[in-house]
Amino acid sequence: MAQYDFHFHSTYSDGSTTLQEIFNKAKGKGIKALAVTDHDTSLNFPEMKILSKAYGIAYIPALELTVVEQGVKLHVLAYGLNKESEELYAYSTNLKNYLDHKSHKQISILNSKGINISPEEFFKQSKGGPLYRAKLLYTLALHGYLKVDDIMVSLPKYFGKDGMCYVEDTYNFMNFKEGCKFIKRNGGKVVLAHPGKIKKKKEELYNDLIRSSYLDGIEVYHTDNDEEVKKELRDICLKKDLRITGGSDSHGIFRKKFIDIGDMELPQEVVESLKDLFATVM
Incomplete structure (x- = not known):
């Protein structure tokens, strides 16, 4: 049974499971540490801190930031963020x-x-x-x-564009460089999320991003990374001394192929890559 999960979502973004339900489930599964990486929000941080203490489960203050690069919407994981950041809250x-x-x-x-x-x-x-x-x-x-x-x-x-209640998205998301600087400015480590998805959309962009000097790590262990991609990403991480991360990317029932919290087995190298960012459980 997996004892860690460093990428999944709660009702604070597009997951179906509340933080209370997540910690209940994590306790039952023997999970020792986790990172709830809700999209574009730190609003879950206060509740995370309370539940971490109550359940005795370490956590990493984290989120998954949406950025747009070369016309492609993609995600960057941010780990070890400043829990008190006013910029993040705003x-x-x-x-x-x-x-x-x-x-x-x-x-x-x-x-x-x-x-x-x-x-x-x-x-x-x-x-x-x-x-x-x-x-x-x-x-x-x-x-x-x-x-x-x-x-x-x-x-x-x-x-969809011809959908029953389509409304055009007009939000001006940051580009990749701006997003990385935003994360670092707020104390976080920059990790490229599920690169396999990017490769399927635009391979040239994938090649640029996985070699970016802005990265502190790469999400190697994800269901959208096939074995060839995993090997390539892991080799880059080892060569450049980057953090190797991973997680289930669970959204509860809001995912086409259901995967639960802690369902993805992570090698010890992922824990070693992130353990310095664990928030202390008092």
Whole structure:
């Protein structure tokens, strides 16, 4: 059984599981340390600190930052962040406000098409974070408009460019360089998330990023990295003395292929790469 997990999501972003449920599950699985890497938010940090102490499980203050490079939206993991950073809090709050406003537009469109569910009912599913797309569809499922098992495959039907409640994304995300500087400025270590996904989208960009001087580490162990990619990434990390990281990337039920917290076995080298960033459990 895996004793660590350094990449997964809670209801503070696009996961289906609350932090309380995560720590309950982690305790039951014997997980010793974890990192909840919610998208673009540090709003979970205060609750993480409380639960870490209550359950005796070490954690790393972390998040997964969205950046856009060469027209490709991608993610950068940030580990060991300053828990008290005002800049992180402001960024998290501003993006949440933007996403909440976008969700209100989407709900209005659904209401205009005869789906009579109040915004308040939808936002019950936000649970600390924005009302990400899967959460919105989960509300529809609770009201019988689709099956829970069909949530992830229904995303294009509702949110694609020809989708039922499509609203254009106008948020100005940072580019890769800006994102890396933002993370470092706030005490974090920069790790390229699931590079295998980037390679599938744009191999030239993948080649540039995995050799970037801004990286402190690379996520080698991820289900989207095939064995060839893993070997290439691990070799680069060893050659450049970069941190080797990994995790389940669990989103609870909000993932096409279900994977639970702690389901991915991580080699000891991942723990060794990150253990200096563990927040002390008092």
